[in-house]
Amino acid sequence: MPCSDDPLARLYGRNALEDTLELLWKKQGKPGKRRPRCGNRELDLYVFFESVRSFGGISKVHQNRLMQPIAELLRLSLTATSSGYSLRLIYLKWLKPYEKELEQAIDESYRKINIACESGRQWPECIWSKDARLPRKRSRWKQSGMRVCSEDVQQENLTEAEKAAVFSRLSVNEMEPEEQVEFASLLDLPDLFLDIRNHILRLWYRDVSHRTSCSDVLSTVPKRYHDLTKDIFIYLVRQGLINFGFLGKNQFPILSGEQMEKVPHVVIVGAGIAGLAAARQLCSLGVKVSIFEARDRLGGRIYTRMSLNNTPIELGAMLVTGVQQNPLNTLCRQLNLILEVVQEDCPLYDVNGCLVPKELDILAEDIFNDALEETSKMRNLYKNQRHVSLGSILKKLLEEKLMIFRQTLEANDCMKLTTLRRLVQWHIANLEYACAADLENVSLFDWDQDDPWALEGEHAIVQGGFSQLVEGLARGFEKIGHDMDNRSRNPCIFLRHEVKVIKWSSKKKSVDRGTKSVSKKDSVIVKVQTPRASMKEVSCDCVLITVPLGVLKERSISFYPDLPIWKQEAIDSLGFGGLNKVCLVFEELFWKHSIFGALTDSSNQRGEFYIFWDMTKCSGQTPVLVTMICEPFVGRNEIADNHICVQRAMNILRRIFPNAPEPKESFVTRWSGDKYAGGAYSYIGVNSTSKTYDLMAENVGDVLYFAGEATNGRYPTTCAGAFFSGLREAGKIMKHLQLDILQLENTQKRRKVSIFGR
């Protein structure tokens, strides 16, 4: 029987090994035999035994000198000679005498689980790979086709559990740094941790429309591992890795009036995706949550407006970036929404309206990418000048490359160089779109610090509009748009309620372990301006602030006492830039590409209407084009009238399509001038570093928590990053308030779950 590639089967195999060894030791009068150690750590006997077996037994391992790869499977950093020798001795002493019994017991456990899988009883379905053997390699998958309904993500060579781990952005066969901290006692047995963790993730990803309960998980796992499984389950819930989003009707427990008094109360400022993600997570655990939102709508920088003929127009975010690993993909599955993958091909039109010849287009892209690559090598050269900008170095390098190219040209070929210059400007604009900043303000050192965490997969748009995700997250919350007087037992979102003042104290609070409630003595006071412009005070145990960085920079919310200096400095130094859209609704479709670019004459216009996105698929019918205005040209367009912005966009479009008709409807955004946004998204400016994001995320004195796009250094700028940050802070608050996730689960079961989720 080969080793299993399935974590659950491995858990049963491990359990069988442990049972058998204990029995045999007991028979020999050696109960509770201590575990062998090697390289200063406890040896994982199950992995050891199965690895030796998969290599054909200890004699073969010895003959063929295979102990080194086995040491690697055991994660031992031993030299070839010492590992071979000591491991062999350990095997001969601890496992060899029991080989037969162990083989029988493990194989029997594999057989049983196989039968259970085939008959669909008792254990959940397992992927059983006949040739699978340790180690499991993390592999990637091919990009999928045009339409993604996420369950059809076909990942090659990955088992179901491995897919679940990859979906969760976790390493399949390594403990993540956070996991190592939380489960330090398992550092010697990471495979045990990983098998349980990956198994739980798999159960969740099998059906993300329902809550995966701890008892569901325990019913599948050998008793020996129940305590550990509970801990890992709680950790995964707290980290927002399972049981997030919209989980059917029975999501929120109903609290009696008396319970409402006792449970902790959390105020969330802002009903963007970060605030809603946190609110949903906290409510599902029985926390009393009140969300205050200054606008009269949900979603913040996710804003789908309906045109006159009911066509969804994305005025804010429009792309689900990296669909395969994006948690918003899971939300789309839960809400039965369809994601349409965007074709990446982006032909570029020159100022004369003709397509740029392919070879020139490729050449310009190569020049740009080479120069960009070289900027990272320049970091060493400028390491003592932290304020050097990406723009200053990149532009120098580009100029050098263009000069070299010029020397290769014939005298009559100078047109080529001019086009090449325009193309290079286009690429600069495109990077300024991604950064929401003039590259002259972007840090040379850290601008791309989030690259290692880029989410896998293509980009996609949400059919019907992005705001549906936000509406989904807000299901079950009562929306109150008038002066607040919350008698409702439902969790509430108070629209048109602007938080003006937050009074807080960093004094430690006492948590009553009996009731798990936090003493109200030092609670935070939040002052809110209601729709009728009166001020109300609300007290709570802690506040989660999810307002955009632009709002914090403006100091539109006053803190008493002031925020600590480190926090205020982080707010002041992190960059926050602009991006606007002009959305054009047409009667008929007259373009053929999903995305296309337009070159401009002068670098002084490079980011104005330089790219056009076909958003027709968002509605499915009405032709819509969206074009961008990027930094550093956002300001001058925000002061222009709408019709002027539309005409500027149309002028560019008519260079390409001279007969383009007037749009029948148009929308122009002004995110930088928006009082409740102050810009589009964050970037690492010349005064900040990647660490600034960590400071943005740090809570102040267990009472002020911060979420939102600008608090997520791994996934900044995006909706996914904002969503993650909401879950992250909900997890921190759960931990601080000592919320007992399992106790809540049991209470819900006893009450047969009364709900107010619709």
Ligand SMILES: Cc1cc2nc3c(=O)[nH]c(=O)nc-3n(C[C@H](O)[C@H](O)[C@H](O)COP(=O)(O)OP(=O)(O)OC[C@H]3O[C@@H](n4cnc5c(N)ncnc54)[C@H](O)[C@@H]3O)c2cc1C
């Ligand atoms: C034009 C544009 C295009 C974008 N494109 C994409 C894209 O394609 N893909 C992508 O992933 N991301 C994109 N983004 C970024 C994305 O929209 C954001 O990262 C994300 O929506 C941020 O969510 P959030 O919850 O952190 O903040 P927000 O959505 O801004 O939510 C914060 C909320 O706080 C509220 N608020 C502010 N002040 C107060 C106050 N005093 N009291 C109460 N409430 C207050 C605001 O009204 C807002 O609703 C784009 C952004 C813009 C502007």
